Amino acid sequence: MAWSLRGRRASLIFIAAILLVMAVLGVIVYYFFWQPASPGGASGIADPKSQTITLFFFQAAEEKPLVKSFLLPEHLPFPEQIRCIIEKMTEKTLASEPTLWPAALRLRNVFLRKNGLLILDLDLGVTYNHATAAGELRVLRSLVATLTSNYPNVKRFKFLVNGLEQDTLSGHVNIFWPLSEKDLRP
Amino acid sequence: MSVKIVLDFKCQLLVFLAIFLIWGTSHAADTPVEENKAPHFVVVLDPGHGGDDSGQHLSPAVLEKDFTLKVAQDLKLRLTRDTDKTVWLTRVKDTAVSLKGRQSLANAKNAQVFISIHAADGSLKPQAVFVFRHRVIDDERLNDLTNKAKESNLPAIPWEMAQEPVQAQSGNLAKHIGKALESANWPQMESPVVYIQEVPITVLTGVKAPGVLVEFPLPNSPATKTYDLFCRQTSEALAAGINEFLGRR
Numbered sequence: 001m002a003w004s005l006r007g008r009r010a011s012l013i014f015i016a017a018i019l020l021v022m023a024v025l026g027v028i029v030y031y032f033f034w035q036p037a038s039p040g041g042a043s044g045i046a047d048p049k050s051q052t053i054t055l056f057f058f059q060a061a062e063e064k065p066l067v068k069s070f071l072l073p074e075h076l077p078f079p080e081q082i083r084c085i086i087e088k089m090t091e092k093t094l095a096s097e098p099t100l101w102p103a104a105l106r107l108r109n110v111f112l113r114k115n116g117l118l119i120l121d122l123d124l125g126v127t128y129n130h131a132t133a134a135g136e137l138r139v140l141r142s143l144v145a146t147l148t149s150n151y152p153n154v155k156r157f158k159f160l161v162n163g164l165e166q167d168t169l170s171g172h173v174n175i176f177w178p179l180s181e182k183d184l185r186p
Numbered sequence: 187m188s189v190k191i192v193l194d195f196k197c198q199l200l201v202f203l204a205i206f207l208i209w210g211t212s213h214a215a216d217t218p219v220e221e222n223k224a225p226h227f228v229v230v231l232d233p234g235h236g237g238d239d240s241g242q243h244l245s246p247a248v249l250e251k252d253f254t255l256k257v258a259q260d261l262k263l264r265l266t267r268d269t270d271k272t273v274w275l276t277r278v279k280d281t282a283v284s285l286k287g288r289q290s291l292a293n294a295k296n297a298q299v300f301i302s303i304h305a306a307d308g309s310l311k312p313q314a315v316f317v318f319r320h321r322v323i324d325d326e327r328l329n330d331l332t333n334k335a336k337e338s339n340l341p342a343i344p345w346e347m348a349q350e351p352v353q354a355q356s357g358n359l360a361k362h363i364g365k366a367l368e369s370a371n372w373p374q375m376e377s378p379v380v381y382i383q384e385v386p387i388t389v390l391t392g393v394k395a396p397g398v399l400v401e402f403p404l405p406n407s408p409a410t411k412t413y414d415l416f417c418r419q420t421s422e423a424l425a426a427g428i429n430e431f432l433g434r435r
Contacts, residue, residue: 130242130250132306133401134316137385167285167388171239172304172318172399174386177346178330183321186383 049074055089056145057098058138065145066098079110082120085146100139104129108162116155117178118147124162126169133172140173141184148181156180227432229265229273230297232389233258234304234399237282244307244404248413251280253404254303261303261421265428289392293348299359299428300397302389308403313375316401317364317382319356320349320390345392355396363398363427370423373415374405396431400424 050071057066070088072081086107092099106123113119120143131139144157156178159169167176173184233254235241241250255277262273274295276288292300306316323346349356364380372378390397402420405412 130240132242133304133318133387133399134306134311134314137383171235171241171285172387172389174388174391176388177323177386179386183386186381186385 053085053088053150054146055085056142056149057089057100058141058145065142068098078112082110082118082147083107085150086143089142089146100142101126101129101131105139105143112154116153117158118151118154118156119158119160121160121163122169127161127166129170131170131172136168136170136173137184137186140169140175140179144179144181144184225270227271227298228295229271229299229301229428230276230292230295230395231258231261231273232276232288232292232300232302234302234389236277236280239282242305242307244305245406245408248404248408250305253305253417255280256417257303257402257420257424260417261301261424264421264425268429271432285389286392288389289348292393292395292397297393297395297397299431300390300393300395301363301424301428302387302397302399303424304399304401305404306401307406308375309406312403312405313377313379314403315364315367315378315380317360317367317380318387318390318399318401319360319382319384320353320387320393320397321384322347322350322353323386348392348394349390349397352394352396356390356398359396359427359431360398362431363400363424366423366427366430367400370419372419373412374408375403 051074052069053072055068055070057068059066072084076084086105089100090105104126106125107120108123109119109121111119111121140159147154147157157180158178159166159175161169165176167174169175233251235251235254237251239251241254244250244253258275259278262275265271265273272295274291274297276291277283288302360382364382367380368378370378387399390399404416408416
């Protein structure tokens with residue numbers, strides 16, 4: 001009986017000692033050897049590099065635009081980058097946030113010529129928007145300023161609707177000829 | 187057998203007088219009559235949108251195309267009170283007219299003033315009135331146009347450059363209209379702010395006359411009485427601006 005009591009105590013002490021050693025080892029490993037995965041770190045899976053895109057939202061009456069920015073993965077091909085930017089500009093998450101014609105401005109295709117002419121082919125839905133002259137100017141100016149500012153090699157813009165040349169998007173501002181940022185500055 | 191017609195002196199005189207009178211009257215018709223006539227002006231008003239193109243839905247009951255037509259018709263009445271003006275509308279009812287068709291009418295009627303009337307939902311910017319004048323293409327674009335015209339043999343340049351000779355006059359027209367609109371007494375709008383801006387506007391591109399596009403903020407869901415008053419005040423202010431411009435040309 002006496003042996004069994006002594007033996008049980010010894011085994012308890014032994015288990016406690018093992019747990020203590022494991023805890024000490026755990027602390028040592030955590031502090032000295034454990035490194036959480038960091039972008040581009042030693043984890044082996046690096047996050048893609050991102051570039052900051054600045055979005056400009058002009059109010060037709062005011063000279064200063066509202067500015068927003070977001071991170072765009074650099075590995076995306078150029079047309080996808082433009083598509084992302086337009087989606088971001090038309091996205092409306094909060095009522096107070098600036099946005100451009102949600103659900104109306106959709107990009108079908110985009111081409112960049114060597115001479116800096118960016119051809120934006122928009123979906124036909126953009127012509128059903130019933131915008132005002134001031135609203136139309138605001139959208140074109142915001143889009144042109146954003147893309148010119150983030151892509152310095154883009155000099156002028158040619159807008160197409162469903163692949164065809166159009167006089168206007170919504171009946172007011174002339175988009176038949178290529179436009180530069182300067183042309184839309186009132 | 188020969189027939190001899192012998193006319194006596196009286197007959198000869200009558201024939202001579204008849205010939206003289208016929209020649210005289212026909213010649214007189216060709217000669218311009220010099221009169222001290224007051225100058226006569228041709229004004230072309232362009233009620234924006236129309237037909238399938240309703241423009242903006244200004245309120246559940248008011249479409250932009252209806253507002254612009256109402257203002258244009260009222261403005262025509264005001265302007266033609268003075269006999270020195272002929273006023274044409276690019277549309278007189280709810281029909282679709284192309285943007286090129288509107289410009290062509292202004293040129294065909296030899297307009298001295300062209301006003302395109304538009305409206306916006308005033309709930310967004312209740313006090314902002316926009317007066318747009320056309321921005322004529324710059325040199326770089328002119329080169330592009332020249333090359334394109336050479337390639338395609340199309341008369342692209344004259345249409346695009348139509349506003350260039352009257353650019354300064356369009357600026358004056360915008361100033362006079364802006365000034366008149368600033369002092370307009372609109373219902374539900376205290377001290378309107380007029381923004382005069384220069385951008386490429388399609389409906390003004392090919393117009394040879396001084397021209398502007400004006401956009402008014404209609405009060406949100408106005409009562410019929412307020413709506414009528416707003417239309418009247420708008421046309422009154424436009425008439426004042428046009429008269430001022432024509433008086434000071």
